[in-house]
Amino acid sequence: MPPRRQGPANTESVDNYLKAILALSGPEERRVSSSSLADRLGVAPASVTNMLQKLATSPSPFVEYERHRGVLLSPAGKRRALEVVRHHRLIETFLYEVLDYPLEEVHDEAERLEHFISEQFEERIAAKLGHPEFDPHGHCIPAMDGKMPKQASIPSTDLHEQGTFTVDSISDQDAALLKRLKTHGITPGARLQVRSGSADDLVLRSTAASKNLHLSRDLAAAVRVRSAR
Amino acid sequence: MPPRRQGPANTESVDNYLKAILALSGPEERRVSSSSLADRLGVAPASVTNMLQKLATSPSPFVEYERHRGVLLSPAGKRRALEVVRHHRLIETFLYEVLDYPLEEVHDEAERLEHFISEQFEERIAAKLGHPEFDPHGHCIPAMDGKMPKQASIPSTDLHEQGTFTVDSISDQDAALLKRLKTHGITPGARLQVRSGSADDLVLRSTAASKNLHLSRDLAAAVRVRSAR
DNA sequence: GCCAATATTTAGGCTTGCCTAATTGTTAGG
DNA sequence: CCTAACAATTAGGCAAGCCTAAATATTGGC
Numbered sequence: 323m324p325p326r327r328q329g330p331a332n333t334e335s336v337d338n339y340l341k342a343i344l345a346l347s348g349p350e351e352r353r354v355s356s357s358s359l360a361d362r363l364g365v366a367p368a369s370v371t372n373m374l375q376k377l378a379t380s381p382s383p384f385v386e387y388e389r390h391r392g393v394l395l396s397p398a399g400k401r402r403a404l405e406v407v408r409h410h411r412l413i414e415t416f417l418y419e420v421l422d423y424p425l426e427e428v429h430d431e432a433e434r435l436e437h438f439i440s441e442q443f444e445e446r447i448a449a450k451l452g453h454p455e456f457d458p459h460g461h462c463i464p465a466m467d468g469k470m471p472k473q474a475s476i477p478s479t480d481l482h483e484q485g486t487f488t489v490d491s492i493s494d495q496d497a498a499l500l501k502r503l504k505t506h507g508i509t510p511g512a513r514l515q516v517r518s519g520s521a522d523d524l525v526l527r528s529t530a531a532s533k534n535l536h537l538s539r540d541l542a543a544a545v546r547v548r549s550a551r
Numbered sequence: 552m553p554p555r556r557q558g559p560a561n562t563e564s565v566d567n568y569l570k571a572i573l574a575l576s577g578p579e580e581r582r583v584s585s586s587s588l589a590d591r592l593g594v595a596p597a598s599v600t601n602m603l604q605k606l607a608t609s610p611s612p613f614v615e616y617e618r619h620r621g622v623l624l625s626p627a628g629k630r631r632a633l634e635v636v637r638h639h640r641l642i643e644t645f646l647y648e649v650l651d652y653p654l655e656e657v658h659d660e661a662e663r664l665e666h667f668i669s670e671q672f673e674e675r676i677a678a679k680l681g682h683p684e685f686d687p688h689g690h691c692i693p694a695m696d697g698k699m700p701k702q703a704s705i706p707s708t709d710l711h712e713q714g715t716f717t718v719d720s721i722s723d724q725d726a727a728l729l730k731r732l733k734t735h736g737i738t739p740g741a742r743l744q745v746r747s748g749s750a751d752d753l754v755l756r757s758t759a760a761s762k763n764l765h766l767s768r769d770l771a772a773a774v775r776v777r778s779a780r
Numbered sequence: 781g782c783c784a785a786t787a788t789t790t791a792g793g794c795t796t797g798c799c800t801a802a803t804t805g806t807t808a809g810g
Numbered sequence: 811c812c813t814a815a816c817a818a819t820t821a822g823g824c825a826a827g828c829c830t831a832a833a834t835a836t837t838g839g840c
Contacts, residue, residue, distance in 0.1 A: 355787080355788090356787075356788060357786095357787060367787080367788065367789085368788085368789070368791095370788090371788065371789055375789095389788080390788060
């Protein structure tokens with residue numbers, strides 16, 4: 323066999339690093355620090371350094387990395403990351419729409435399956451769902467070519483004024499929170515009254531519900547809003 | 552941390568060993584040799600020995616193994632193997648019925664996904680499909696409790712007489728063959744005329760088709776029949 | 781501009797699951 | 811019943827990804 327030093331291996335672990343970098347670098351594509359990655363992925367910082375070095379030094383690397391200066395996705399890395407996100411959100415939509423999963427349970431299942439479905443599978447569920455643009459959390463599903471419209475929404479914690487808004491999307495990271503939001507009628511598309519409570523929390527109330535929901539700013543950041551419909 | 556020597560790890564690899572042992576030991580549950588496992592799994596015999604030793608020496612082991620004498624599933628191993636088979640066949644059925652996969656493509660996708668779906672996912676697709684008893688190849692789907700009716704069919708190569716039979720099931724291992732069979736109308740439930748051709752092949756003909764199909768005994772063994780309906 | 785606190789990297793290890801090569805067991809033919 | 815052929819196991823290694831502990835950069839406060 324020729325000694326072929328290989329390109330990036332596209333394992334579950336690699337996918338997760340790429341997704342995390344995509345998420346943490348934000349729309350402005352800031353460099354991402356090792357420790358924030360370690361945090362998000364639940365691994366030791368040393369493991370991150372290790373992986374980044376591997377990802378950066380393969381031929382046609384997935385990331386651009388400089389010691390002590392954080393990491394960025396390469397075009398190839400971004401492409402792959404968006405593909406995994408597409409998988410994730412299509413699967414979530416599928417579980418919700420076709421298999422009647424409760425909203426708060428779709429994330430974990432999608433998190434596992436996203437790494438293992440084929441392009442074929444992806445296409446079939448997209449077709450079955452009528453090529454949806456949004457997942458059930460209100461997140462936009464990247465197109466096959468990796469294009470994704472910019473988000474025009476902001477976290478409810480960034481609002482300057484109180485008032486009534488439309489719920490744009492809800493982070494899928496915290497199942498318990500998702501369930502609370504659901505019982506308070508706070509789901510994508512709902513109309514939402516937002517005001518600040520005591521120093522460090524927000525008071526949310528869906529116009530479809532009778533009870534206020536008090537959330538720490540930390541949790542409330544999971545709810546993104548746009549101007550009322 | 553307490554030093555906990557751990558139980559079997561339920562990885563993809565372990566699942567594949569258990570499935571292979573289940574398949575190779577047959578309905579009579581014969582002991583399975585290392586080399587036949589190595590063959591079926593596409594790994595070196597030494598790797599098999601290695602894995603079998605690990606599987607056999609964990610507390611509540613998945614297999615019963617004696618040096619040079621082959622291996623058998625323990626009750627726990629059989630339970631797990633049947634669960635994986637159930638996953639596999641439910642997924643195949645799902646891909647075929649819900650996602651409109653061509654029959655010959657369901658196997659590969661199921662082979663990957665079977666290791667990663669949750670019990671929840673399993674239950675939902677089973678419900679969606681109306682708790683089917685057979686997959687699209689005609690194979691019986693083990694019930695949740697691991698029960699599986701005995702197969703009353705035989706390989707077409709074991710027939711003593713020529714004649715007309717009903718196609719019971721078709722092995723899902725060979726996609727190309729599956730496709731040929733499909734174009735000749737040979738699918739589970741079809742009526743099939745079987746006669747022997749030259750020394751080493753069989754001639755098959757679906758009553759729904761106009762052309763004979765000549766298959767080596769090797770390939771023909773993939774087609775199982777039962778007495779004509 | 782220096783130094784302590786914090787962030788990051790290096791060094792060295794572990795487990796899983798695979799490999800090859802060398803060794804040992806089993807078995808069938810003469 | 812002995813041995814050649816073949817099957818199986820042991821021994822020793824490798825890559826991926828993780829870990830901890832030790833070393834080294836960077837940075838903010840004075």
